[in-house]
Amino acid sequence: MNRRSILQRTAALPVALALAGCSAPGTGTDGTDERTDGRGNEVPGTGDESAGSVPIPMLEDPPDAVYLPGHRKSMRVLEPIAAGDSMVAPMLTYPHPFWVVTGTDRELVEPADDRGIHLMLVCWDPETGVVLPGDAEPRVTITHDGDEIASRRLWPMLSQEMGVHFGDNLSLREDGTHTVSVELPPLPTRRTGTLAGRFTDGGTATFEFTYDQAFREDVVDGFELLERERWGDRGALEPMTDGDGETAMPAEIPYSALPPADEYPGTRLVDPNADPATDEPPRSGDAAFVVTLLEPGSRLADGDDRYLLVSPRTPYNRVPLPTMSLRAVVERDGDPVVDSLELPETLDAEYGLHYGASLASGRQGDSVTIFVDSPPQATRHQGYETAFFEMEPLDVVVPPA
Template sequence: MDRRRFLTAAGTVAAAGLSGCLADLGRLYTSNEPPVLSNRPDEVYVPTHTEGMQMVGTADAGDLRVGVFYSYAHRFWVIDDESDGFQTTKIPHTADDDIHLMVSAWDPETGVAVPDTGLSVELTRDGDLVSEDVVYAMLSQRMGFHYGSNFGLDGDGTYEVTVDVGAPSLNLFGDVAGKFDSPASTTLEFDYSEAERNEITYELLDETNGELDAVEPMTMGAVPLGVAPDSLPGTPLGTAMTGGLRLAGTVVSADRFGDDPYLAVSPRTPYNRLVVPRMGLSATVSADGDTQFDGGLEPGLDPELGFHYGTPVSGLDGVPERQATVTVDVPPQIARHEGYETAFLEFDPVRLG
């Protein structure tokens, strides 16, 4: 039941004079999320609920375009390097949190989402600082890769949100080569009211939560999601699953990658092909049984490949039998919304080709 249906049902059994109490009850309902599932699988799963969001707006920041949104404050998980391996730790929302603020960044000319820019947000009201923070790089089933965190506000009113973006640590190819090389900033203004926030949809998924699946990403209009290509250019090496992550490989021969064939590995979620950045990958590449490369892959961005990890490898041209054994050396260093927090932590090497 979403929040509007909840309030409608409550209103049918309450007197009109209790409308203020019902508004408080509705706020209590949306701020108290369903309990975390006790039997979560160590894979991608359907979360307990979904939320809509309110768009603040879009604006250019240097070569990038950013979109800013907000929804209800909610829990998320950050990744920690513990003595026994990487684990996720829940960050609950508090009574001081009013919204979960989200920012996406992309190249407006190609429509390619740009992860790993480094991004911070400052909220002001009437020139006074309300909140300033480096937001988390995050992954959610509804929005894909974005930056976000919970923020407290100072009541209803008009706010300014300033977004600072850095230069992404990526190899850039094709129509994005030479872009995003300088930090930039932009400011958007928006009117906030608790009542309007409480109109954002909220749906419980009682019948499907915990299943090995994912909810559909939301449609965001002019804001592109970070979705990996269904079909990669070049000579495909196939796909493989490890740690709940799907890896797709290809070898591309094109001038923009240099003189040698270019090995590209595209990491994506298993159900909706959402790109998964901020990880460490290495590969051993062989051609006709001879090792041609053994080392780390570098993060890259290309309009046709999207976000990927890759390296040039000599000796692959004209060779019919090409294989790559790919190892995830460092799991994705991103915060996770519910449904991803138990996945993408432990990996076995996989073979492509």
């Protein structure tokens, strides 16, 4: 949390927001607004309607798992642009809270200013549609009438609606046309298959957007409150890939969903204590783990070795969990075969973002323990901020053929 100075305040939206299906908020004796979340908890407000803001619903005691937030965001999608080997889709919405992760700690970041935007970038490979992970944080520089407004690297982020992307809140002093220069650094993530040797030089791009009253009203108009009884329920919002207009991602912008578990080749490793009738991947910290042992001679393995592929993902939308640190221990008949196998983060066009390494020996009945030495370091949007932290070792076995 030393990378950037962070100011915290009440998360807010312009007062033009219509609280669909909600009664008007009351005012407490201390002058603050009294609102409640879906669990009956009070949501503090600014108490100053002249500031033109009302609070975004925040849960005081969300579950330690993926959950439904109280609202769905609205955004404006700009035309995708090329930046080196990558395509970049800029998206804009209102400033809102998020959580920065450092190790196993998280810290709430609230907007420093109501007047501004939350800028998001989705970066992907135009040849395969694979969304790039969070290892290469783009730098954005915003100017207005020739004056520099801000220059910073964007956070790698996880969002239920947006999947893997980069973003941050940015304060804007004046209305008008703003120019954004984007610098993508080289991608340090290990790349295999058709992605090997690509994204080594980074890239640059420039786009413009207009920030004015029409924009503010537009993004607020699309703000949607969920039914109160659903706030905090286990589940996730659907990806923002359906629908028409400026509040949904066009079809050409990919969502970072991984393949379903049954589409991975090789031998899927299973939890020996799970009900054999279920086909769900085992979980740790509410993350689903697809673990498969590819056949000898796989293109991902060294020589005739097998390849241990571990694909952690969110439990509902199959969003990959980037920037983790994983290792595996393999035992046979109670004796160690591999003491500690590091599983580097890897990007593959066919299998997506995963963690994997060659394994010289792996056979039926072997026990494999996956250790999570570091949980996903991506910044979290609401609904993900409490999940993927307490990640116990995952014990799986190689089942009979």
